[in-house]
Amino acid sequence: MKLVRWMTVVTLLAAPLGAATGAAAANESPARGSAYAVQSNGSVAAQDWQGNTDTEGENEGGSGGETVADGSGADGGGSALDGTNPDGVNPDTFTTDELLMRTDSAEMVLNGLAFQSVQPLVDKDGVLYAPLKTLAASYGYKIGYNKTTKESTAVLGNKELRFKSGSAVAVSNGEKVMGAAPAYTLKGSLMVPVATWAMLTGSVLHDADGEVRLQWTTRPIAAFTVSPKEIFAGQTMVDYRDRASHPRGLPIINEEWTGRESIFLFPGEYTITRRVQDVYGIWSEPYSVTIKVLQPNMPPVADFTTDKSVYRIGEPIVYTDRSTDDGNDIRKRTWKGKEPAFFEPGEKTITLQVEDGGGLKSEKSVTVYITDEVMYTREEFGLRFTPVGEKYAISGGAVLDIPTVPYTFRSQKAQMVRSNSPETWVEEGIAYEDRLKGEVRFLFHNLNQIGRPVKMYLIATNPNRTSAKVGIKAFGMGGPIKYVSTSGRLSTARYLESLAADAEPVWTSLKPGESKVIMNDLNKVPIKPGQVFSAYGDVVTDKEIQFRIVVLDPSKDPLTEMDTLKIMPRDGLHVRGTFYDADRELVITEPLGYEPKRIVLGDRKMDTYLYGLDSTTGRPEHNLGNFGVLYRMKVEVAPNTVVALNARGGHYTGAFLINGQVVKVTNDSILRNANEAAVLYRTGPFAETLDIVFTLASGSNLPVTMMFLPIS
Template identity: 25%
Template sequence: MKRVFVIAVVLAVLLCWLSPAAAQEAEGVGATDARQVELTLGSTKAVVNGDEVTLDVPPRVVDGTTLMPLRFVCDDVLGASVGWDEEEKKVVVNKEGRVVELWIGKRDALVDGKGYSMLQAPMVEKGRTLLPLRFLTENFGLKTVYHPSSKKIVITQTEPEISEPVADFEFTKDSIRAGEGLRVIDRSYDPDGGIIMDRLWEIERESGDKKQVSDLSDYFPVRSPGKYIIRLRVMDGQGIWSQWFQRVLDVRPNQPPVITSLSANPSRAAQGEEIEFFYDYIDEEFDSIQEERWVYRYREHSGQIRELVGKPRALFGARSYEVGLKLRDSFNNWSKEAVVTVDMTSDKKMSELEYRFSKPIPGDIILNPDALNFNNFPNADWEVEHGGPTLIMSNSPETVNSTGVLYEDTAEGPVRLFYHHVNNTGENKELALWVKNRGNRPVRLTLERAGTGGPSKDEMFMGQRVVSTYFESSENRVLEIAPGKTISLGNILGLRAMKPREMLSGMVDMECSGPLTFTVAMIEEGQTYLTPLPVLPSDGIHVRGTFENSDVLINIAQDGEQSEKMILGRGMDKDHFLQGYDALGRREVVNHGNYGVVYKTEFVSDTPTGILVNPRGSGFRGAISGLDGESYVVPDKGVLNFYGAAAVVGVSPEGKISRFVYTPAGGSDTPVIFAFIPKGEW
């Protein structure tokens, strides 16, 4: 790109060759550059930027070469500095770092130290120095046009050619892995010698999606493998942008970790002896391990393989265990399972009960290799008191095939809402929890405790999460509901839409200062309570209804000399199933399993007593509020899915009141046994 400027100035610089006269002419130089100069051969009249001036010496032609007066060019056109060497009769012209040296009467010249030969030597006439015009044009960027008819010479200055900057880079590696940072060598440059002031990167994916960033670290590393087009533009100090330069980057899939070794110490151990496990692995250096998944397996006498989740601290039973480990990296890549065998001897360093209860970890799995039948323990002596909130339960139809109202009823005072539903409509749906004030006075609704789970397709995991978060929570949120108004409790709890086959479950405790109508409904996404909905019928298997007194307060008088049991969720003896009423179906109902019922157990032990929970159904993942008041998942890992297995609740101290709280988890079977084992029987 070139721009036209007045460069007659440059001519002037080159014309500054003076002898004694040149020395005088060198003084006072430094005028402003002209944009255009018009001269006429043989005439002292000149026009500079439209203004007429008078020359001391007119331009003239000598042997076909046009000569121009130096003083005029330096002072009025170029604005150059001029030096004079009397001894050498040399004129030195300096313009913005460009130096031209000429000698009066000689055709030799130096331009920035490089020698040249001119067609006509500089000369002095009437005390004024004249210089060949073409030499100026060629060396100071002047554009000179001669008009023969008018003998006019028009001199204009052209701006030096300004080049665009050049964008260029290369990758330090031909390809990278997903998750790996990208490094490049930036070879961009400014041909004019300036510096690169700014960069703009553009990344285009195979899908065509593009994003522009000022630094590649704002985009990389990426998680998705594939081909990425990386483009770069750069800007120089003149504000000129380069053209795009691009290269294609191959991002390869992130690799799963590889376990290179797994060992146990000792690999042959006594029962109750603590075992340590060690492993090595390899993975990309930029990646990290996010999760260890341990399992251990053994073969029962029947030949059935039992598998439990977790890393065993100690093992029990004279048999061989296969301990497996998988690793998950930050890209959710799982390694292949590595396995080590641990052989257990018949020697007992410690019984399993003694080991579990001497270092109690709530939720810790009890393998029960001695096949203790906890159901054969005698029943504890316990008293039951019923009270607590009204339970509004929505669990039927559990699997919902269309939109509609699932359950609705009105209650006041302490209220507990329990819901558990699967979206089987084939489309995304929402589970609505609406609360309406049908009265003529405002009603204050206080949220006291809430546990929610899902959306999820893992029913047992979701049920466990509902119970554990219920025990952990302490809401204490107050909502004022005006007469005739409806609020969305689902929005307040942050319920999300369910995809097909996903489920939502929850348990919420509230205090209502007046009557409120609670509605549970399957709705379209974004639908409101204003849209009429049909009432869906119960599925005849699961329960919906309203039940009074959904808290069960239990006080146990322990024997202290022998192990005892308490069975919850069987519907017999003192723990009966709640009787209620289906307000939509207008019929009496029974809450089989007592889901939504909270059992609060209190006792005093005469001796340190270990407490365990032994599910009697086909599968169990639950939670408890432990002896210390904290929430614990039970078991702490995986599922209890056979009768002999149990999990630690805790150890009650001697002579002090102990308490724990339990509620059945949705998706898990009941009943469950709570066994109380005094220290003497560990």
């Protein structure tokens, strides 16, 4: 195949602000009926319709009236094209874009295709204006607006143009350029002088008999990224990600790099530059990225000590981590064999491994010796030293030998809706509905097995003839997540935190007959198949409101769909209904902690279950487990007493609010069985009064026992 070398017409260069000749030339109006461009020296060159350019009487370059640039041009045009042209390809057809406009007409023609502009081409005081939006879209620029500077922006690759209504000064990649005339606003559209746009984009501008023709060369964009963020001299393998593109979708066939290295041997600042070439031989403007190469990363130094080298059984060990890193960037610490105390005699080796942000590691081991003398048993140690929110091992059978504390309770007329049947969703629909007034607590706990993501909505409808208000108070949710116990713990802890904050309700007004989605945190994230979602939310109303809990595909509008949905059938195992007297104050008259005592919760004997009604069926309902009930109790606790929770029905996790502080059960785990206890509180050398608020966590097993154990 014969290859032909060819060049194209490039005539426009931006004139920086402050170049007197360029500024003056930009504001002069060449005679109508000519083509004109701003030259690199700022002078105006007239050009006839065949493209013959004459500057100060001299005709530079090419035969046949063709002006050839020397490759020093910039900004989307203005550089010579050094490439090959396949046989039969017309460079004017494949390398030059053209926009035709006519004065006072909004119909414009881009590369032979007519379209309607947002505004017409306007002749204002002898200057031709076109909407920035139309010009930018024709060239492939993306439009934006900077509210701070009140500038409109046009961005293509690494080129940014800025215009401001009322100003003749434009900004090209941070450099101020004097335009032909001030930009102005017409019916909400920013109008810019066509000559200014041509100058900034390196376009050929023809103007004759009310018709304007812009011609320019569309170039590929040589974008790329460099990673990782931190590059260390002589160590880091640098990754270059190709982000090159072509506004017209043409293939990229060639590239040139300067400054590119796989590994930079010395620290310092480096600029990496790339050009790319498209299938028709057109080269992009240079695209540069500057990186900072850091001093070589040295490995961290793992170091720790113990306060002694010989310990008794059950004696606390104090570890002091003295690890260091040259960049103070230790990201990970991994301990092996580290225990707060050991309960078997012999040598024990503890190892610490540290890793820095560069992936370099270091390790140190220390060996201590444990004698056969006993300081504390495992249970005694756990009682004394386990941090609040953590767990320790106990004898589950021995817990039953601890005397129980008799208590009574006072119920408050609080309403509670428990939406837990069906616990597993298998279809869209209405999970529950009821009409309620005043304060209502909602408990949601469900698993999605519909086979696709869904969202849950709480919809409030005002059935009254006058306006009503609905307020959202405390709220906490867990999930969506695949672990049922985690969702229960998170929702309980977050609800108690919100309850302790005691914020004012967030109100929503409802007109007569109006419906709105409330408690919008419920539907922020779709619940995927196999995921569990738990939540508590408090609502208050000034009138009777109809509440509906809707489960629906995220693409559907719950407000338009709700009247077509059916009530989900109960699953026969779990609880759904409205319950009253759902706040309980446990009344305990004796001080606790002077001897081992325990309080049993959720056993249906001392802590009897609520009765309620499933409003969707009229069926009486028993609140098994009393989930959703809010408990409060105030107890006097002896000095040096541990308050601990023990699971009696299987695994348990949740949270308690004690003297205003939320304590999780546990911070990072759960109580797996009756042989574990979580520390909720530990009193000091004086007696204390504890205010305890809690609700039993969904997804856990009951009953549970709260123990008050003296530290002997």
